[in-house]
Amino acid sequence: MSRLKLYTAIYVVLFVLATAQVGIEGYFGEEAYWVGLSAIMVVSAVKAVVVAGYYQHLRWEPRSVTAVVLTGLVAALALTFAAAYSIL
Amino acid sequence: MSEDTPADESVDGEHAPVAAADALPVESTEDDGGHGLPPTWTIKRWLVTTNHKDVGILYTVTSLFFLVAAGVLALLFRANLWTSGAGILGGAGYNQAVTAHGLLMVFWFLSPFAFGLANYFVPLQLGADDLAFPRLNALSYWLYLFSGVLFLVSFFQGSTLAGGWTMYMPLNVPAYMPWQGATIAVLALVMFVASVTVSSVNFLVTMHRMRAAGMTLRRMPIFSWTILLTVWMMLFAFAALLAAMVIFSADRIVGTTYLQYEIAGAPANEGAALLWTHLFWFFGHPEVYIVFFPALGVMAETFQTFSGRRLVGRKWFIVAMVLVALQSFLVWMHHMFLTAINLEVKTLFMATTIGISLPFDLMVFSLIYTTIKGKVRFTTPFLFSFGALLLFIIGGITGVFLGAVVLDYEFRGTYWVVAHFHYVMVGGVTALIGGLYYWFPKMTGKMYDETLGKWHFGTYFVGFNLVYFPMFIAWETPRRVFEFPPEHTVWHQVATVGAFVLGASFLIMFYNFYRSLDRGEDASAKPWEYASSAEWTVPSPPPLENFPGVPDYTGGSLSFRSQEADGGTAHEASHASVWPLAVALAGFVALLGLSGLQQGSYAPGVEGAVYAGLTGVGVLALLWTLVEMAREPFHGPGGGEGSAWPFADVGNTKLGMWIFLASDVVLFGAFIGSYVFIRVSNGWRDWHHLIPEAHVAFPGLVNTYLLLTSSFTVVLALVAAERNSRRGLVASLVATFVLGVAFLVNKAIEWEHLFHLHTDAFPTGWELSTNVASSTFYLTTGLHAAHVIVGLVITLYLIARAWNGAYLDDDRPVEFFGLYWHFVDIVWLFLFPLFYIL
Numbered sequence: 001m002s003r004l005k006l007y008t009a010i011y012v013v014l015f016v017l018a019t020a021q022v023g024i025e026g027y028f029g030e031e032a033y034w035v036g037l038s039a040i041m042v043v044s045a046v047k048a049v050v051v052a053g054y055y056q057h058l059r060w061e062p063r064s065v066t067a068v069v070l071t072g073l074v075a076a077l078a079l080t081f082a083a084a085y086s087i088l
Numbered sequence: 089m090s091e092d093t094p095a096d097e098s099v100d101g102e103h104a105p106v107a108a109a110d111a112l113p114v115e116s117t118e119d120d121g122g123h124g125l126p127p128t129w130t131i132k133r134w135l136v137t138t139n140h141k142d143v144g145i146l147y148t149v150t151s152l153f154f155l156v157a158a159g160v161l162a163l164l165f166r167a168n169l170w171t172s173g174a175g176i177l178g179g180a181g182y183n184q185a186v187t188a189h190g191l192l193m194v195f196w197f198l199s200p201f202a203f204g205l206a207n208y209f210v211p212l213q214l215g216a217d218d219l220a221f222p223r224l225n226a227l228s229y230w231l232y233l234f235s236g237v238l239f240l241v242s243f244f245q246g247s248t249l250a251g252g253w254t255m256y257m258p259l260n261v262p263a264y265m266p267w268q269g270a271t272i273a274v275l276a277l278v279m280f281v282a283s284v285t286v287s288s289v290n291f292l293v294t295m296h297r298m299r300a301a302g303m304t305l306r307r308m309p310i311f312s313w314t315i316l317l318t319v320w321m322m323l324f325a326f327a328a329l330l331a332a333m334v335i336f337s338a339d340r341i342v343g344t345t346y347l348q349y350e351i352a353g354a355p356a357n358e359g360a361a362l363l364w365t366h367l368f369w370f371f372g373h374p375e376v377y378i379v380f381f382p383a384l385g386v387m388a389e390t391f392q393t394f395s396g397r398r399l400v401g402r403k404w405f406i407v408a409m410v411l412v413a414l415q416s417f418l419v420w421m422h423h424m425f426l427t428a429i430n431l432e433v434k435t436l437f438m439a440t441t442i443g444i445s446l447p448f449d450l451m452v453f454s455l456i457y458t459t460i461k462g463k464v465r466f467t468t469p470f471l472f473s474f475g476a477l478l479l480f481i482i483g484g485i486t487g488v489f490l491g492a493v494v495l496d497y498e499f500r501g502t503y504w505v506v507a508h509f510h511y512v513m514v515g516g517v518t519a520l521i522g523g524l525y526y527w528f529p530k531m532t533g534k535m536y537d538e539t540l541g542k543w544h545f546g547t548y549f550v551g552f553n554l555v556y557f558p559m560f561i562a563w564e565t566p567r568r569v570f571e572f573p574p575e576h577t578v579w580h581q582v583a584t585v586g587a588f589v590l591g592a593s594f595l596i597m598f599y600n601f602y603r604s605l606d607r608g609e610d611a612s613a614k615p616w617e618y619a620s621s622a623e624w625t626v627p628s629p630p631p632l633e634n635f636p637g638v639p640d641y642t643g644g645s646l647s648f649r650s651q652e653a654d655g656g657t658a659h660e661a662s663h664a665s666v667w668p669l670a671v672a673l674a675g676f677v678a679l680l681g682l683s684g685l686q687q688g689s690y691a692p693g694v695e696g697a698v699y700a701g702l703t704g705v706g707v708l709a710l711l712w713t714l715v716e717m718a719r720e721p722f723h724g725p726g727g728g729e730g731s732a733w734p735f736a737d738v739g740n741t742k743l744g745m746w747i748f749l750a751s752d753v754v755l756f757g758a759f760i761g762s763y764v765f766i767r768v769s770n771g772w773r774d775w776h777h778l779i780p781e782a783h784v785a786f787p788g789l790v791n792t793y794l795l796l797t798s799s800f801t802v803v804l805a806l807v808a809a810e811r812n813s814r815r816g817l818v819a820s821l822v823a824t825f826v827l828g829v830a831f832l833v834n835k836a837i838e839w840e841h842l843f844h845l846h847t848d849a850f851p852t853g854w855e856l857s858t859n860v861a862s863s864t865f866y867l868t869t870g871l872h873a874a875h876v877i878v879g880l881v882i883t884l885y886l887i888a889r890a891w892n893g894a895y896l897d898d899d900r901p902v903e904f905f906g907l908y909w910h911f912v913d914i915v916w917l918f919l920f921p922l923f924y925i926l
Contacts, residue, residue, distance in 0.1 A: 004807055011800040018792045018920070022785050025925045033773065040921045048914045055803055055910045057903075064734035065746050072750035075324045075417055076757020083366040083761060084768045086421065086429035087359070 010054050017043055123632060123663040136664040138222035139632060143229050144208030145531065148524070150233055151201035157240070158192035159591055161185045165570075166555070166587040169580045172571045182570050183250035188243070190253025191273070194379070195280055196236045198517065199322075202382035203287065205523050206315045208531060210291070212623035212630065213309045215300025215639030215646070217725040220293040220740045223665050223717065224286050230672030231283035238676060239276035245269035245683070252568055254372070255336065257347045257364040262340050262687065271340045272683040274333060279679055281330045285751055288323040291315065293744045296735045297727035300622075302641030304731050306406075309621040310392075310399060313406055314385030317413040321374045321381075324417070327751040329371035331758030332364065335867065343688040344856045344863035346762075357860040359769030362427055363762055369420035370758070376512065377416045380480075381409065383516035384451065386523035387473045389621070391455050393526070394470035395462025396618040401454045408447035415444040425496040434493050441491035448484060452477070467616075468541030472522025475549050476515050483511030486560065501567050507559035514552065521548070521597070528601065529611030533628045536608065540600040547593035554586025622646055632663070640730075667717035674713050678706025688856070715885065745904050749911050756915050759871060763864045763922065770860065778861035780854050782845050787838040788924030791831050792916060795876075798827035799913040802906045809890075809899035817890045817902070824909070825883045828876055835873055839866070865923050872919055875912045882908070 021040050028036030053059040058066050126133040134146060165185045168175040177185055207225065211218055219225045242248040246267030251260040258264065295316045299308070308316070338344045347360045388399050399405055421429060421437040455477055464470065486508040489495045499505060528536050558579035559565075565572040565580070572580065614624040625646060626635060637648030684690050684699020691699070727740040735743050767775050801823040808816030842854045842862075850858065856866050882905055889895065895902050 004804075007800065007803045007807075011796065011803075014796050015793065018789065018796065018917075021921055021925060022789055025785075037926055040925060041918075044917050044921055047917045051799065051910050051914050051917070055799055055913075056907050062734065062737050065738055065743070068746055068750045069753060072324060072327075072753035073757065075328075076754050076761060078417065079328065079366065079370050079758060080761035080764050082421070082433070083363075083370075083765045086366070086424075086433045087362065087765070087769055088430065 007054065010050055014047055014050065017047055125632070125664050135669055136666050138218075138226040138663050138665055138668070140211050140218045140222065140225060141208050141531075141630065141632075143225050144204050144206075146204075146229050147200050147207055147232070148204030148531075150229075150236070151197050151204055154192050154196040154236055155201070156594075158189050158197055159594070161189040161192070163587055163591055165189070166584040168570060169572075170584050171577065172574070172580075174570060179570075180247060180250065183568075184243070184248050186568055187250050187252055188239075188248050188273075191249070191277070192236075192239065194253060194375070194513070195277065196232075196239065198379045198513065198520075199284075199382075200232055201517075201520055202315075202318075202379070205311075205386070205520070205527060206291070206318075206382065209527060209621075209623050210312050210315050211294065211298070212626070212634060213312045213621045214295065214298060215303055215622055215635065215641070215730065216294060216298040217634055218663075219290050220298055220724060220727055221290050221744065222663065222724055223668050223722055224290050226665065226668035227671055228283045228287035228290065230669045231279055231286065231675065234672045234676035235276045235279035235283060238279060238679060239273055241680065242269040242272035242276065245272055249273040254368055255364070256368075257361045260336070261347055263348075266686075268683055268686065271337070271686065272680070274337045274340060275679040275683055278330065278333045278337060279675060281326050281333060282675075284322055284326045285330070285748070288319045288326070288751070289744050289747045291319040292323065292747050293727070293740050295319070297732045297738075297740055297743060298725065299731040300639035300641055300646075301730040302643070303639075305733065306403070307641065310388040310402070310405070311382070311385035311621070313409065314381040314388075317409055318378050318381045321378050321413055321416060323747065323751045324754050325371045325374035325378065327754035328367055328758045331755050331762065332367035332371065334871065335367075335759075335762065338867050339863075340687075341682060341685050342856055344867050345858075345860060346766075346863040346867060348860075357766060357770075357863075359766050360860075362424075362429070362769070363765050365424050365427060366420070366765065367758060367762065369423040370417070372423065373420045374416040377412055379513055380516045381413075383476060383519035383523075384409070386519045386526065387455060387476060390469045390473040390519075390522055390526055391458045391462075393616045393619045394465045394467055394473075395459050396465075397458055397462030399454060400457040400461055401450070405451055405454045408450045411447045412444060415440065415447075419444055422491050422496070425493050426500045438491060438493050442488075445484065445488060445491070452481060452484075467525075468536070468538060468545060469522040469526035471542065471545040472525065472548075473519050475545065475552075476519035476522065479511050479515035479518055479552065483508055483515050486511065499563070502563050503559040503565040503567060504563035506567055507556050507563065510556045510559075514556070518548070518552070526616075527623075528604070529615045530623055530628045530630070532605055532608075533611050534604045534608035535611045535615060536604045537600050540596055540603075544593055544596040544600065547589055547596060551586050551588075551590030551593050555583045555590055556586070558583045558586070638729075665717070665720060665722060667713055667720060670713040671710065671717060674706055674709035676706070677702055678710055681706050711881065718885065739900070741900065741904055742907070745907050749907065752911065756871070759868045760918060760922065763868060766860055766864060775861060777849075778859045779865075780842065780845055780847055780850050782847070783842060783854065783865075783924075785924045787834060788920045791834050792920050794827050794831045794834065795913050795916050798824045798831070799910050801827065802902075802909050806899060806902050806906055809895045809902050812896050814890065814893060814896060817895060818887060821883055821887045821890055821902075825880060825887065828880045828883065831876060832873060832880075835869070869919055869923060872912065872915055875915070879905075879909050879912055 021043050024039050024043070025036055028039070052069070058069070123139075125137055125139065128142075134142065137143065137146075162185075164177060165182055168177045168182055168185075174182065207219075239248070246269045247265075248267075248269045249255065249260065249265065250270070251265060260270070295312065305313075335344075335346045339347050345357065347364060348357050388405065392399050418440045419437060421433060422441045425434055425438075459474070486504070490499055490505060490508060525536060525541055528534075562572070562576035562579035562583075565576055611628040613627050615628070616624070622635075622639065623630065635648060637650050640647050640649050681699050681702025681704070684696060685703070690696030724740070728736055738746070770778070801820045805817055805820035805824065808820055844853050846853070852858075854862050856862060886895070886902065886905060889901075
């Protein structure tokens with residue numbers, strides 16, 4: 001598959017997944033709210049990885065570049081989860 | 089040569105020595121200008137320079153100015169504390185003096201002072217011509233200077249910030265601190281963070297990509313190591329502070345109620361105070377090490393040089409520093425033991441706090457053992473460094489008390505904290521002053537007066553302990569309060585005397601430097617016998633291009649290859665640019681104007697019109713100067729030719745963009761983290777009561793489609809550029825622009841609808857100030873929209889250049905823009921579910 005075809009296929013998949021996220025909320029409803037929340041966030045994470053990996057070419061960059069971004073991400077997640085946990 | 093002399097050791101994989109020669113035959117071109125720069129004795133030189141050594145001197149001189157400014161404030165409130173009570177300053181004056189002293193010292197003196205030295209010496213120690221982006225380096229400096237000027241302006245606009253340097257909430261919300269000066273102070277901090285971020289990116293690219301051949305990370309001089317770790321910490325910690333300051337300034341300027349507590353019937357956000365402490369200390373604790381690490385680097389360098397002995401356990405010293413840099417992000421809640429956070433998390437953070445003290449023990453023992461193994465020469469730089477070690481040991485031990493939950497219940501908010509904090513932070517300053525003496529001959533070409541230097545140290549050390557040690561004795565005095573029990577009066581009076589002795593000691597330093605510059609003895613290239621890093625191999629002061637050839641350590645010690653043999657990659661283009669100064673000045677005007685916007689509106693009449701006009705002029709000038717800076721032909725030094733692990737295969741600009749994006753991850757991460765925290769504190773699923781029914785997923789979904797499609801068109805633009813298709817490139821970029829504008833228009837329609845809806849639950853619409861849910865929604869998605877707008881401005885610039893045929897032979901600018909635009913897309917991928925679906 002040429003690069004352009006690959007990028008186009010990725011665009012279509014991202015488009016579909018974005019639409020699916022709205023559907024997921026309706027599917028799980030209030031009873032399984034936390035399952036739905038988890039599923040929606042996982043889909044977002046998958047989409048982000050695909051954009052970073054292919055559109056931003058991280059897949060073809062040295063791993064050290066990925067490590068730089070992940071370091072920032074880990075710091076942000078540490079703040080988010082530790083702060084939220086501190087008031088539970 | 090004996091084995092104790094570091095300059096003569098063969099390379100052992102742990103330290104890169106330099107050639108023993110006193111000075112290499114390099115002609116100094118400083119006074120004649122060169123590289124398009126006017127001579128050093130002209131004012132114009134200092135306004136247009138981008139050379140790292142000039143910028144280093146600018147940082148050093150400016151930071152010393154802020155030391156004096158903040159020091160005078162300290163003398164004012166110490167005089168006030170001669171007796172208990174409001175005294176000469178009065179309540180409001182005292183609070184302003186204490187707050188401004190802390191902010192100016194921590195932000196505008198401490199780190200910039202260290203970065204004066206870092207700017208000057210890190211490229212020299214690495215074997216680089218300059219920093220990777222010389223104009224961005226100049227921009228960092230001018231942003232720093234104008235941010236400081238903006239802060240000083242705040243004193244003349246009602247009142248500056250007066251709620252303590254930690255800016256706790258709700259004390260600092262507009263209801264309690266309504267003055268415009270307080271807003272200006274907050275905006276000054278935003279501008280300062282911009283300076284720090286630009287500087288961090290620049291240093292990281294430089295230090296990873298521009299080391300000389302053979303200058304591996306293991307061999308890098310210890311001062312450069314401390315700066316490397318410092319800038320990594322700065323990159324992430326200051327992004328969290330930026331998030332905090334943007335939220336803070338939005339509450340003051342556009343009228344969100346993010347940090348609002350329950351005030352006079354206004355909407356309440358129960359988690360506001362705790363959220364602030366999380367955001368502030370997530371930045372604030374790494375900041376302690378950001379401030380202290382460069383001082384540690386100076387200590388290690390001077391201990392080596394003046395004991396004639398390589399740092400004992402050098403490798404483990406570096407490992408310990410890396411551990412501290414990582415751990416520094418895992419201890420912030422020890423500043424919050426008195427808040428409502430749960431006991432489990434307090435216990436966890438007590439353990440991590442004890443954990444971070446362990447690597448420091450190793451470093452302290454390494455420094456002590458280095459002096460024991462070597463033969464100490466008690467010069468002024470060593471005395472200051474050794475004094476700093478003693479002070480830091482006291483500061484460290486007294487800090488352990490505060491890291492224990494139970495003891496902290498007693499000590500928090502008292503003068504114990506003030507004393508401990510100053511023994512650590514001003515202990516660090518002590519070493520940095522030693523660094524200034526150490527490198528003064530190299531920076532100026534003149535030796536300082538050793539006798540005066542020792543007098544300075546003596547008065548400084550006595551003054552330091554007189555002002556801060558009594559605070560341990562009178563520790564029950566409440567912090568930031570001018571009233572204290574009568575039995576503490578004598579100790580406060582001793583501290584006040586000590587403060588004036590400490591302040592006076594700097595008069596000796598300034599006189600010494602003035603006299604030395606005027607009639608001091610000329611300094612040789614290497615005035616210290618056992619100095620071992622590369623800056624001591626070139627004349628004092630070094631020539632503009634630093635080295636006589638291309639530095640190379642691959643042979644075991646420093647040697648120089650000829651420029652021609654190396655392919656002639658010297659940094660030969662003009663070093664002069666007025667645009668960094670112009671951009672910072674435009675930013676200053678814009679922020680000054682913005683400070684007139686209070687709670688969403690400018691004051692009526694002429695005053696409001698002036699501030700609105702300043703905002704408009706500043707923003708337009710900012711756009712114009714940025715475009716001119718982008719258009720200016722300027723060739724920075726290359727990179728990647730020497731040691732560049734682990735980024736050898738990534739170009740300077742691309743790496744710079746990725747590092748910047750990593751800091752943006754933390755900025756948006758902190759925003760999302762804040763939203764999650766506030767929602768948890770309000771009850772995650774009860775949140776829906778704060779949101780109108782009309783706030784539906786559809787507009788967000790449309791915007792997701794628009795942004796995803798715009799990401800795809802950016803990909804198409806890059807493909808078109810690779811295929812040499814000018815038409816395809818322009819068409820793809822125009823499509824990106826149109827989609828970005830459509831995103832903003834859709835958002836504007838959505839917001840307009842929400843602002844003006846009328847329901848039983850929200851009879852006056854769902855506005856920025858309606859409740860905490862509306863504040864988090866508008867501010868977070870608004871920050872994202874601001875990123876879109878910045879992207880659209882860049883797109884317009886790219887379209888104009890692509891129209892004229894640019895990017896077909898070099899598509900990298902399109903690729904770098906794409907990295908940014910896709911990141912903006914990725915952020916939306918998370919904002920959409922969080923703010924529209926869940």
